[in-house]
Amino acid sequence: MSVSNSDINAHDTVRVELDSRSYDIHIGHGLLHEVGPKVLEFAPGGRAIIVTDDHVNTAHGDRLRVVLEANGVSHETVCVTPGEPSKGWPVFHDVVEAILASHAERGDLVIAFGGGVIGDLAGFAASVVRRGMGFIQVPTSLLAQVDSSVGGKTGINSPHGKNLIGAFHQPTHVTIDLDVLKTLPPREFRAGYAEMVKYGLIDDEGFFAWLEANHGEVFSHGNALGRAVANSCRSKARVVAADERESGARALLNLGHTFGHALEGSVAYDGERLVHGEGVAIGMALAHRFSNRLNRCSADDCKRVEHHLQAVGLPTRIQDIPGEHPSVPALMEFIQQDKKVKRGSLTFILTRGIGSAYIQNDVSPWEVATFLETELSS
Ligand SMILES: NC(=O)c1ccc[n+]([C@@H]2O[C@H](COP(=O)([O-])OP(=O)(O)OC[C@H]3O[C@@H](n4cnc5c(N)ncnc54)[C@H](O)[C@@H]3O)[C@@H](O)[C@H]2O)c1
Ligand SMILES: [Zn+2]
Numbered sequence: 001m002s003v004s005n006s007d008i009n010a011h012d013t014v015r016v017e018l019d020s021r022s023y024d025i026h027i028g029h030g031l032l033h034e035v036g037p038k039v040l041e042f043a044p045g046g047r048a049i050i051v052t053d054d055h056v057n058t059a060h061g062d063r064l065r066v067v068l069e070a071n072g073v074s075h076e077t078v079c080v081t082p083g084e085p086s087k088g089w090p091v092f093h094d095v096v097e098a099i100l101a102s103h104a105e106r107g108d109l110v111i112a113f114g115g116g117v118i119g120d121l122a123g124f125a126a127s128v129v130r131r132g133m134g135f136i137q138v139p140t141s142l143l144a145q146v147d148s149s150v151g152g153k154t155g156i157n158s159p160h161g162k163n164l165i166g167a168f169h170q171p172t173h174v175t176i177d178l179d180v181l182k183t184l185p186p187r188e189f190r191a192g193y194a195e196m197v198k199y200g201l202i203d204d205e206g207f208f209a210w211l212e213a214n215h216g217e218v219f220s221h222g223n224a225l226g227r228a229v230a231n232s233c234r235s236k237a238r239v240v241a242a243d244e245r246e247s248g249a250r251a252l253l254n255l256g257h258t259f260g261h262a263l264e265g266s267v268a269y270d271g272e273r274l275v276h277g278e279g280v281a282i283g284m285a286l287a288h289r290f291s292n293r294l295n296r297c298s299a300d301d302c303k304r305v306e307h308h309l310q311a312v313g314l315p316t317r318i319q320d321i322p323g324e325h326p327s328v329p330a331l332m333e334f335i336q337q338d339k340k341v342k343r344g345s346l347t348f349i350l351t352r353g354i355g356s357a358y359i360q361n362d363v364s365p366w367e368v369a370t371f372l373e374t375e376l377s378s
Helices: 031-042 054-070 089-101 116-131 142-148 178-183 186-203 205-219 223-242 249-254 257-266 276-293 299-311 328-337 365-377
Strands: 011-016 023-028 047-053 074-080 109-114 134-139 153-158 161-168 173-177 345-351 357-363
Touching (some): 054 074, 054 178, 074 089, 089 153, 116 161, 142 186, 186 249, 205 223, 357 365
8 A cells, every 4th residue: 555644744745757847746734825935936037827717716816816925926817717618719719818918928837726627728728828838736626636737738628529639738836735625515526536546446456445444534634635635646646757648558547537538528518417527437437347348357346446436425327427318329429539549449448456457459349339338228
């Protein structure tokens, strides 16, 4: 088990090793105060553009602005409508133009202050404005803290599918203040928890077992929360350092995501019906059951995964999504559109059991479709 059992101190640091693009992730309570000094460290001119959404701005925006002002940092705020639909061309256009209108210079910093939608959107904007501005990630959702703020994948969605337009653009720093999670709606907290479970399922059965034992303390914002966030960042940093541009092992981080993205697409990214982490939870359960069908994973491990996800209130079946169920052809359309498809054959992250995920090329679309038929009729 790789989770540190010592109490998390004032803060914990995880280093993402990427040569000249290496950076630190600071994790702890009350860390918003470090954002001012960090801007001065990376943008000596002391100018920052905060990109955020209405929820985060209302809950925490003023505290961040006070911190910047206390450090003599001048700032502007670009605020977008919360939710996945903001991760598309129209809002991207507005954010880029707003950054330019603020007279941002190349040496100024963008601060991505929000969940994964803001991190992906603001990071992609930073990657193209003036051919690349630096940016700091200050993730405020659990999902963004344990996953999307680390690793430098930025981008937006297309009507053709999720995350099809984007760039690799690493942040210069990541500040994770655990205190901001207090205002996160419980449903969003659960969705982020699904991504933490993912790290256990990929290659760390000990972490999965630790989560089975400690999820109560994670959900009650006890010390286990900081440990679980730090451990998740450590897992992600390790994978990203080994394969920054996803030519190999980084694809393991997509466990549950090919199915999950198809489910999100099939409900037209309607966050009322399904948020990303819920799609991933169902996707991970499906990946285990599909692996079981292909005789790779035991039925016991499938059950153990389902039980844990259900224990924290996450969905595990397509039928758990409220409203009309997506059809198999509709799901297959999204699966084939997924960027993990190469020349007609599908690449899936399958598993030999908890903590033993692997990359399987040449999965037949027919096999997947038949599996989904069975799932939807069970
Ligand atoms: N780049 C990557 O590597 C990567 C990895 C995983 C997911 N993602 C992307 O991340 C997105 C999902 O991220 P998300 O789940 O954070 O969604 P999100 O950004 O929409 O945030 C979820 C909701 O929580 C609200 N919120 C966030 N922080 C809050 C806080 N502290 N208090 C109150 N409300 C708060 C937001 O306003 C929003 O309504 C998806 O678009 C997904 O594709 C990217
Ligand atoms: Zn994800």
